[in-house]
Amino acid sequence: MTGTTPAPQTPTKARRSARRRGRLPAWIDFGLIPLLNLAAALLVAGLVVLFIGENPLDAVQILVWGALGYGEGIGFTLFYATNFMMTGLAVAVAFHAGLFNIGGEGQAYVGGLGVGLAALALDRFVPWWVTFPVVIAGGALFGAAWAFIPAWLQARRGSHIVITTIMFNFIASALMVYVLVELLTPQGAMQPETRTFETGGQLPELGWLFAAFGLDIGGAPLNITLFVALAACALVYVLIWRTRLGYEIRAVGFNPTAAVYAGISTVKITVIAMLVSGALAGLMALNPVMGEQHRLQIDFVTGAGFIGIAVALMGRAHPVGVVFAAILFGILYQGGAELAFEMPAISRDMIIVIQGLVILFAGALENMFRPGVTRIYNVLTGPGRAPGEAKAGA
Amino acid sequence: MQGEDLKGEHTEAADRPPAIDLTGIDKSFGAVHANRAIDLRVAKGTIHGIVGENGAGKSTLMSILYGYYQADSGEIRVDGRVVDIQSPDDAIAAGIGMVFQHFMLVEPFTVLENVMLGVEGGMRLAQGAAQARRELQRLERDYALEVDPDAVVGDLPVGLQQRVEILKALYRGAETLILDEPTGVLTPAEADHLFRILRQLRDQGKTVILITHKLREIMAVTDTVSVMRRGEMTATVKTAGTSPEQLAELMVGRRVLLRLDKAPARTGDPMLELNGVSLTDERGVTMLDDVSFTLQAGEIVGIAGVAGNGQSELLEVISGIRRASAGTMRIDGRPVDILHSADAARQRRIRLAHVPEDRHRMGLVTAFEANENTILGYHDDPAFANGLLLDRAGIRGHAVERMEQYDVRPPDSRLKTENFSGGNQQKIVLAREMERAPKVLLVGQPTRGVDIGAIEFIHRQLIAMRDAGAAILVVSVELDEIRSLSDRILVMCDGRIIGERGPEASEQELGLLMTGIAE
Numbered sequence: 001m002t003g004t005t006p007a008p009q010t011p012t013k014a015r016r017s018a019r020r021r022g023r024l025p026a027w028i029d030f031g032l033i034p035l036l037n038l039a040a041a042l043l044v045a046g047l048v049v050l051f052i053g054e055n056p057l058d059a060v061q062i063l064v065w066g067a068l069g070y071g072e073g074i075g076f077t078l079f080y081a082t083n084f085m086m087t088g089l090a091v092a093v094a095f096h097a098g099l100f101n102i103g104g105e106g107q108a109y110v111g112g113l114g115v116g117l118a119a120l121a122l123d124r125f126v127p128w129w130v131t132f133p134v135v136i137a138g139g140a141l142f143g144a145a146w147a148f149i150p151a152w153l154q155a156r157r158g159s160h161i162v163i164t165t166i167m168f169n170f171i172a173s174a175l176m177v178y179v180l181v182e183l184l185t186p187q188g189a190m191q192p193e194t195r196t197f198e199t200g201g202q203l204p205e206l207g208w209l210f211a212a213f214g215l216d217i218g219g220a221p222l223n224i225t226l227f228v229a230l231a232a233c234a235l236v237y238v239l240i241w242r243t244r245l246g247y248e249i250r251a252v253g254f255n256p257t258a259a260v261y262a263g264i265s266t267v268k269i270t271v272i273a274m275l276v277s278g279a280l281a282g283l284m285a286l287n288p289v290m291g292e293q294h295r296l297q298i299d300f301v302t303g304a305g306f307i308g309i310a311v312a313l314m315g316r317a318h319p320v321g322v323v324f325a326a327i328l329f330g331i332l333y334q335g336g337a338e339l340a341f342e343m344p345a346i347s348r349d350m351i352i353v354i355q356g357l358v359i360l361f362a363g364a365l366e367n368m369f370r371p372g373v374t375r376i377y378n379v380l381t382g383p384g385r386a387p388g389e390a391k392a393g394a
Numbered sequence: 395m396q397g398e399d400l401k402g403e404h405t406e407a408a409d410r411p412p413a414i415d416l417t418g419i420d421k422s423f424g425a426v427h428a429n430r431a432i433d434l435r436v437a438k439g440t441i442h443g444i445v446g447e448n449g450a451g452k453s454t455l456m457s458i459l460y461g462y463y464q465a466d467s468g469e470i471r472v473d474g475r476v477v478d479i480q481s482p483d484d485a486i487a488a489g490i491g492m493v494f495q496h497f498m499l500v501e502p503f504t505v506l507e508n509v510m511l512g513v514e515g516g517m518r519l520a521q522g523a524a525q526a527r528r529e530l531q532r533l534e535r536d537y538a539l540e541v542d543p544d545a546v547v548g549d550l551p552v553g554l555q556q557r558v559e560i561l562k563a564l565y566r567g568a569e570t571l572i573l574d575e576p577t578g579v580l581t582p583a584e585a586d587h588l589f590r591i592l593r594q595l596r597d598q599g600k601t602v603i604l605i606t607h608k609l610r611e612i613m614a615v616t617d618t619v620s621v622m623r624r625g626e627m628t629a630t631v632k633t634a635g636t637s638p639e640q641l642a643e644l645m646v647g648r649r650v651l652l653r654l655d656k657a658p659a660r661t662g663d664p665m666l667e668l669n670g671v672s673l674t675d676e677r678g679v680t681m682l683d684d685v686s687f688t689l690q691a692g693e694i695v696g697i698a699g700v701a702g703n704g705q706s707e708l709l710e711v712i713s714g715i716r717r718a719s720a721g722t723m724r725i726d727g728r729p730v731d732i733l734h735s736a737d738a739a740r741q742r743r744i745r746l747a748h749v750p751e752d753r754h755r756m757g758l759v760t761a762f763e764a765n766e767n768t769i770l771g772y773h774d775d776p777a778f779a780n781g782l783l784l785d786r787a788g789i790r791g792h793a794v795e796r797m798e799q800y801d802v803r804p805p806d807s808r809l810k811t812e813n814f815s816g817g818n819q820q821k822i823v824l825a826r827e828m829e830r831a832p833k834v835l836l837v838g839q840p841t842r843g844v845d846i847g848a849i850e851f852i853h854r855q856l857i858a859m860r861d862a863g864a865a866i867l868v869v870s871v872e873l874d875e876i877r878s879l880s881d882r883i884l885v886m887c888d889g890r891i892i893g894e895r896g897p898e899a900s901e902q903e904l905g906l907l908m909t910g911i912a913e
Contacts, residue, residue, distance in 0.1 A: 243782060247784060251759050258757065261756045261770075261771065264739075
């Protein structure tokens with residue numbers, strides 16, 4: 001009796017099953033729809049560029065060339081992408097537990113304190129590869145600690161994690177200014193920043209690796225944090241889809257009531273997922289603090305925590321998607337800087353507008369094209385030709 | 395098909411155009427053909443039942459009539475005129491009203507405010523309200539639909555809330571009233587009252603379409619009944635000229651045993667003992683009040699009661715989902731702490747299994763693949779682990795075995811659970827909970843939303859578990875189910891067990907007990 005028909009009982013249920021029927025193959029879901037979103041964003045951005053009297057096609061060309069056209073551009077693109085991978089992963093892990101962690105910014109900032117303190121303690125005495133595991137632990141620990149309080153408040157007291165994490169971003173900002181200005185800035189220094197780390201606190205750059213392929217990344221601060229980020233992507237995949245903990249995280253995220261029925265503690269899972277999320281955000285600090293500036297500065301996160309939200313949304317909370325989305329935002333970041341330089345009419349703020357449009361279309365309006373694409377797909381495949389689409393019969 | 399020759403019996407009403415006349419209604423959702431060339435003629439001033447299994451296409455058809463969907467082809471005539479129904483507004487304009495299974499009421503509003511919602515009339519509320527009140531009083535008088543217009547809807551019992559829904563439809567000028575599974579939430583007495591109202595409506599010239607899967611209701615209240623199966627209208631017959639057996643056969647397409655054959659229970663040791671279990675929730679409302687009973691190995695005890703009288707809370711306390719405020723519990727003679735901690739995993743370890751009442755809300759993670767749901771709650775079993783990781787191949791293999799054994803269709807363990815039909819989802823839950831030969835099995839609504847063919851299967855599985863020595867507690871709002879499955883029946887009302895009866899107790903007797911009238 002396969003192929004019996006769905007029977008919607010109420011309009012809401014009807015709508016839900018209509019959506020269910022509209023399942024799409026993966027190449028549309030993960031390929032075509034993100035590309036459509038991106039195209040729409042670029043189209044609107046192009047109109048804006050046109051409006052201020054510049055040629056949008058030239059602008060696109062400059063942007064792409066600036067990001068990918070030469071070695072140094074690629075180096076910077078990947079450097080930024082590394083930041084976004086870490087913060088994107090952080091948001092993605094929390095998503096799987098049904099939590100919207102928008103505190104990546106603050107967690108990365110405080111994670112930087114862990115990284116900085118570990119580096120300051122060790123850099124004069126040991127080589128970088130001894131410092132390395134310690135700073136990883138420090139960044140993860142401090143980031144996780146900053147996520148713990150909102151997590152605990154959510155799990156135990158029901159305080160909404162969106163509200164608490166965004167508030168913790170502000171607290172982190174104030175805290176870090178205090179710590180840097182009052183405690184860590186060397187006497188007599190003009191800038192609120194720590195002393196520059198010695199070689200034991202500097203991560204190796206990757207110029208040699210690209211040079212092996214005949215590419216000169218010039219002054220780009222691309223460093224081995226890229227590999228930390230890629231390893232984190234792989235580990236997150238294993239955690240979420242291959243382990244019991246990941247199973248429990250997804251169960252809580254999809255259906256907390258069923259999770260409690262299954263004997264899973266939602267309090268425990270909420271806290272653990274946020275700790276992992278905060279740790280990942282905290283690791284982002286490695287890249288600017290130890291890979292680029294070699295010192296801890298005010299505001300080194302520069303919005304990467306927020307871009308992580310868009311990266312996670314666009315990457316559908318899957319590590320592979322996160323990698324691609326992070327590279328896309330790396331391109332926008334680096335290419336955008338180039339564009340602002342080459343086309344004076346397009347200011348730095350315009351670049352932020354364009355990035356905002358991409359975030360809007362890829363993240364917030366993620367489902368805008370879905371119904372239309374689904375309808376077209378259904379028409380093209382026609383009834384009876386969609387394998388696995390039919391509801392199983394009773 | 396046996397029903398074909400019964401079609402077209404309606405010619406006698408040819409002098410008046412039918413209230414609703416559907417011809418050739420066809421509707422597909424992607425690959426799924428939900429309605430195939432449906433013809434339906436509902437004579438004016440009759441109660442017309444539509445029966446069919448879950449997924450037969452009843453609700454799709456009614457959603458088309460009420461404007462939620464548009465048919466791919468076909469024609470709708472109301473009182474002989476062709477109408478184009480694009481939205482519920484069009485349906486209301488054509489004189490069609492609908493009462494949904496889940497009420498569409500604003501609970502903090504009064505009855506009057508709910509009735510006039512959307513048709514307030516003018517800028518000034520008071521003016522519209524006065525007019526609405528007059529109209530409401532007329533409707534209540536004409537159809538014996540007494541409800542206090544100033545009562546807050548959230549405070550009313552479900553039976554009265556349903557009356558508000560009916561009033562809402564009538565207030566909007568409905569000549570034809572569609573009711574979708576209206577008795578699911580009602581006590582037998584409330585259902586009888588509803589049927590009286592429906593007859594009154596019919597006698598005043600209104601037309602009623604009743605969608606249900608309960609054959610007893612069809613027999614009790616309808617004049618004509620149409621049977622749907624797999625998207626097709628298989629028969630339309632006069633109720634007086636048919637029998638529940640014939641209707642069941644038309645619905646399923648084969649002969650169905652409505653009675654369950656089972657041997658008397660051979661009971662053993664007490665497996666589940668509850669003593670003075672009480673539960674007061676956060677708001678201070680008593681949900682369970684001094685519940686005590688013993689469940690023995692090898693018996694099925696049914697808990698009868700109107701939904702919302704503490705049955706759900708009882709299952710949740712026993713299964714370790716929530717804590718009790720007082721009382722003690724023993725499983726297989728060993729005390730289990732129900733006061734200080736609630737941990738469903740602990741209960742599972744001492745071999746208590748639980749098929750929850752609501753599989754979507756609790757029993758399944760519908761976004762999971764089927765194989766992931768076959769280990770829900772047992773996912774920390776070392777058998778499913780491969781070192782630190784989950785043994786995914788092993789889990790899938792195990793899932794396919796269980797799915798074949800329980801006849802889950804299709805037996806595709808990688809399919810998302812939400813893409814299985816209700817009956818097959820229920821079988822996934824049952825397979826998971828029954829396969830470990832639990833000592834105590836709690837089953838909430840074993841066959842809710844499950845079609846007749848699968849009901850038979852599920853009931854036989856439960857009897858087989860009982861005969862193998864399991865102690866089974868069944869909670870169901872279907873009295874028929876309780877009576878045919880149980881060896882003993884406990885009746886719950888207001889969080890208390892107010893009586894015990896044998897399975898031979900009559901429906902009336904149980905119904906009175908359930909409402910707390912008789913002790």
